[in-house]
Amino acid sequence: MTTQTRHHHGNLRPALISAGIDILEAEGISGLSLRKIAVRVGVSHAAPAHHFDGKIALLVAIAAEGFLIFSQMMEESRDKAAADPRSKLIGLCQGYLGFAAQHEALFELIFSTDVKNHADENLEKCSMQAFQLLQETCDLFEPSPHGNRSNAIMIWSLVHGYACLRANNKMVLFENETNTPLEMILPQMTPKTT
Amino acid sequence: MTTQTRHHHGNLRPALISAGIDILEAEGISGLSLRKIAVRVGVSHAAPAHHFDGKIALLVAIAAEGFLIFSQMMEESRDKAAADPRSKLIGLCQGYLGFAAQHEALFELIFSTDVKNHADENLEKCSMQAFQLLQETCDLFEPSPHGNRSNAIMIWSLVHGYACLRANNKMVLFENETNTPLEMILPQMTPKTT
């Protein structure tokens, strides 16, 4: 009941995830260690082991949280956009790119091999939710003649690749077109008329 | 002149790079350590320090080598394709995807933050060469109304994103369309008539 220092932290699991995100954003993936997280939360270096089955499991939990922020930014940006399908899609993609730019390390983490190779139910749920947003926004358009979902695959690939290449500074190869807006590279698709 | 064990290895630098690639392909990025590389080459754990300024510098050298393989696969695949522009482009992109699939860890490395944040002349040269291939293949088509290079930006983003998402098994979300061929998502562009 009192707020004095207790032997039991009491809320350690979420605190570790939150501290992990902080360190991640400040120092990048390579600067993130279990022991640093433990110090920041004010707990012994072995404490995380009682809440996460190894470092990767903590990374996965952080990644799940990352997917939530990811979804949130995409949804918010889409909702702010005008009502027509193309504006909605561009808004969503701007959210995608915004997340990649503002949460560089987190973006790297959620698509990292470490995380992908560690099956986790909650992570699966959170990542599905993010891609569901993309899917349903693509569904505002007529399906491609090539198949129901090839629009979504194309858009997703396009915006993801664009985000990666921008993060890698590869776009500087294209001189001063560094900020090529989405409008230029998003292909024309026909909105549904329903 | 003799082949007996010498104190001096004599060819250590390239040997370290080569061993590094081997371990990388076998165990992934997280399994790659300087000491493992040293052991595999049959040299002391501190030997690499005399040829590379720290681990990252060795990773960068490996990445440069990776970009060479990358270019080689794209070029080979493009040259095997039919003569028309679209076939050439699809061939090149198949090389791109083939590299990402067959050299998963190397693909991850060459686009990693560690490597990108370490300026290196040779790496710059090798990566430029890879993207030059993509650029010149896109130049077989009429430039987009949005600008000279927006075709290349679009194609590059598209194929890179597609490669990443496939590597991350995210395509399973799209049921059995896992192997959606490039033809379906590559947009139509008008070949030059020269």
Add this chain to the structure above:
DNA sequence: AACCATAACTTTACAGTGTCAAGTTTGTTT
């Protein structure tokens, strides 16, 4: 109220990592 089982956390220890400083061997130059 006393007790105890269990969860939460600490302490200690260990193997593996990258890096540095100091030594040894080899090859080359003079």
Add this chain to the structure above:
DNA sequence: AAACAAACTTGACACTGTAAAGTTATGGTT
């Protein structure tokens, strides 16, 4: 033959993740 620089080794250090064993708090039962 001597001197010197390059190539490599040895030993040490701080940091990492993980495991085992010990300590402290919590909640429930009687």
